[in-house]
Amino acid sequence: MHLAHLALTDVRSFRHLAIDLAPGIYVIAGENAAGKTNLLESVAMLATTKGVRSGPDLDLISWQAVVEDPLPAARLEADVETAAGKRSLEVAVIAQVAVAGVPPTRAGKRFRVNGVARRATDLIGQLRVVMFAADDLAIIDGPPVNRRRYLDLTISQLDPAYLRALQRYARVLEQRNSLLRRLQERGGRGLDQLDFWDDELAAAGALILARRAESVRALARDAADRYAELAATTEETLEIRYLPGVPASVQEALREHDLQAHLRAALEAGRVEDVRRGMSRIGPHRDDLSFLISGHPAGMTSSRGQQRSAALALRLAEVALSTRRTGDPPVLLLDDILSELDPRRRERILHVAYGVDQVLITTPDEDRPSREELPGALRMRLFEGALTPIAPFEAG
Amino acid sequence: MNDGRDPFLPGASSPIARLVEAFHRLPGIGPKSAQRLAYHILRTQEAEAQELADALIEVKRSIVFCQQCQNLTSRTPCEICTDASRDRHSICVVEEPLDVLAIERTNGFHGLYHVLHGVISPSDGVGPEDLKIGELLARLRDVETEVSEIIVATNPNLEGEATAMYLARLLRPLGIRVTRLARGLPAGADLEYADDVTLGRALEFRQEVQ
Ligand SMILES: [Zn+2]
Numbered sequence: 001m002h003l004a005h006l007a008l009t010d011v012r013s014f015r016h017l018a019i020d021l022a023p024g025i026y027v028i029a030g031e032n033a034a035g036k037t038n039l040l041e042s043v044a045m046l047a048t049t050k051g052v053r054s055g056p057d058l059d060l061i062s063w064q065a066v067v068e069d070p071l072p073a074a075r076l077e078a079d080v081e082t083a084a085g086k087r088s089l090e091v092a093v094i095a096q097v098a099v100a101g102v103p104p105t106r107a108g109k110r111f112r113v114n115g116v117a118r119r120a121t122d123l124i125g126q127l128r129v130v131m132f133a134a135d136d137l138a139i140i141d142g143p144p145v146n147r148r149r150y151l152d153l154t155i156s157q158l159d160p161a162y163l164r165a166l167q168r169y170a171r172v173l174e175q176r177n178s179l180l181r182r183l184q185e186r187g188g189r190g191l192d193q194l195d196f197w198d199d200e201l202a203a204a205g206a207l208i209l210a211r212r213a214e215s216v217r218a219l220a221r222d223a224a225d226r227y228a229e230l231a232a233t234t235e236e237t238l239e240i241r242y243l244p245g246v247p248a249s250v251q252e253a254l255r256e257h258d259l260q261a262h263l264r265a266a267l268e269a270g271r272v273e274d275v276r277r278g279m280s281r282i283g284p285h286r287d288d289l290s291f292l293i294s295g296h297p298a299g300m301t302s303s304r305g306q307q308r309s310a311a312l313a314l315r316l317a318e319v320a321l322s323t324r325r326t327g328d329p330p331v332l333l334l335d336d337i338l339s340e341l342d343p344r345r346r347e348r349i350l351h352v353a354y355g356v357d358q359v360l361i362t363t364p365d366e367d368r369p370s371r372e373e374l375p376g377a378l379r380m381r382l383f384e385g386a387l388t389p390i391a392p393f394e395a396g
Numbered sequence: 397m398n399d400g401r402d403p404f405l406p407g408a409s410s411p412i413a414r415l416v417e418a419f420h421r422l423p424g425i426g427p428k429s430a431q432r433l434a435y436h437i438l439r440t441q442e443a444e445a446q447e448l449a450d451a452l453i454e455v456k457r458s459i460v461f462c463q464q465c466q467n468l469t470s471r472t473p474c475e476i477c478t479d480a481s482r483d484r485h486s487i488c489v490v491e492e493p494l495d496v497l498a499i500e501r502t503n504g505f506h507g508l509y510h511v512l513h514g515v516i517s518p519s520d521g522v523g524p525e526d527l528k529i530g531e532l533l534a535r536l537r538d539v540e541t542e543v544s545e546i547i548v549a550t551n552p553n554l555e556g557e558a559t560a561m562y563l564a565r566l567l568r569p570l571g572i573r574v575t576r577l578a579r580g581l582p583a584g585a586d587l588e589y590a591d592d593v594t595l596g597r598a599l600e601f602r603q604e605v606q
Pocket of ligand 1: 473
């Protein structure tokens with residue numbers, strides 16, 4: 001798939017940017033504050049509806065719009081061409097102005113597919129992206145929530161049922177935890193009030209567990225191969241393991257049809273302790289991944305270079321997974337990651353870039369990656385919120 | 397007025413503290429909002445404050461809960477509960493009084509109602525004991541009851557489903573058929589805003605709760 005058109009209105013540093021795009025590799029050069037990352041993150045947001053960075057949605061709206069417009073809003077629009085046809089997507093982030101003249105403190109999001117107002121779940125998956133960024137390292141050495149977020153953003157783009165289960169799970173979990181605290185205040189009487197919430201938690205939770213296990217198996221296999229190529233040695237290995245946040249009895253059922261029943265039974269068995277602690281202790285909200293480099297946890301013992309290779313291998317595996325599941329490769333976004341890599345690793349990444357329909361690469365240096373490394377790439381300059389093509393003869 | 401106490405000083409007997417406290421007891425009003433409301437009242441004209449006070453008392457004196465269906469009414473038992481032409485074999489259980497109006501508009505239901513005044517939602521601090529479920533049980537246990545079916549018409553969202561499931565498990569031992577509106581309503585939709593045709597079909601094709 002590829003983006004045929006991208007328009008950003010009042011998105012962070014962009015007042016208005018509109019560009020027609022074709023399949024191929026784009027190199028977007030710009031100074032450090034030119035908004036290169038904002039540009040790629042905007043494309044990612046059209047794919048996932050979520051900001052790449054955590055932080056309030058209000059921050060997405062350009063500050064000029066917040067100051068000048070009575071109803072400030074950021075608008076992200078894209079036309080996407082896929083194997084299945086053409087579609088137009090829109091994400092609008094609209095500031096909620098409570099009192100005229102008082103700066104807004106919150107923003108809401110609205111979505112459109114082909115011009116029709118839809119839910120976030122209808123938009124996600126219409127455009128698929130894999131974004132490589134410097135802070136991908138935080139997937140490996142950050143807290144478990146980073147790894148769950150990684151899995152959620154990756155699998156949601158491929159699987160609407162997974163996304164719906166995630167949303168339902170989050171709401172049920174909140175209700176169940178509230179009920180646990182309520183039961184705790186009442187000395188644990190009325191445990192059967194948990195019946196409905198346990199049924200629902202088990203239904204949504206089993207789907208999440210099964211899809212994560214299946215996706216991690218595929219990712220781990222590909223990532224191991226890609227890591228071997230990046231490291232150029234068979235001495236070093238990358239192993240990715242799924243660590244489900246459920247007891248062994250449920251883990252054993254991960255590939256079975258009765259996973260839901262096992263999870264339901266474990267939830268019921270854990271009720272008294274859950275009430276005592278006032279929280280749900282088991283379920284996919286406690287999942288984690290472990291990255292082992294040559295058998296040792298990557299977060300602790302490996303070098304920065306090894307961690308970087310592991311993060312790259314994971315993203316490359318994600319490209320393969322997305323392509324295999326849908327038969328249509330995702331759009332690649334490389335946010336200034338090439339300059340830090342040695343030529344061998346750079347070559348491996350670019351090799352994959354030639355295997356997809358469209359790649360957007362940002363770089364601070366117009367001539368890197370070089371024209372020899374990337375023959376046929378279109379080069380553009382990002383300056384003061386506008387993109388202009390760099391003519392081939394301009395380069396020395 | 398001047399009994400030597402400063403009305404602005406905090407303390408149980410200060411008029412402002414009493415007003416703040418009274419607002420704070422209302423659902424969804426935190427301490428900050430309660431203060432804001434109290435100071436708003438302080439700044440308004442006396443006539444406006446009087447109007448609010450009168451409306452509060454008026455509603456308490458003239459509107460009551462129907463002792464049978466728990467709907468809001470000016471006399472109890474209400475018009476529907478006393479209407480001899482209505483079918484006494486089925487009770488439609490709804491969340492709010494407005495849902496009764498929505499179902500009446502469909503002309504598809506001629507039985508009786510029971511208004512729960514909410515749904516089970518632990519995160520909002522609402523459990524079964526906070527709803528009019530005890531009153532429903534009392535109606536069903538009445539020796540003269542002719543009820544053989546309970547139609548649970550709570551909204552098709554998580555909390556509405558939780559309530560329906562709770563009622564089904566509670567009522568099944570009484571030998572009463574418990575049904576739920578058919579899936580015709582879009583998930584997450586409010587009964588109150590459903591169009592009459594959709595709601596009428598959801599009633600017609602109701603299903604037994606498993
Ligand atoms: Zn009545």
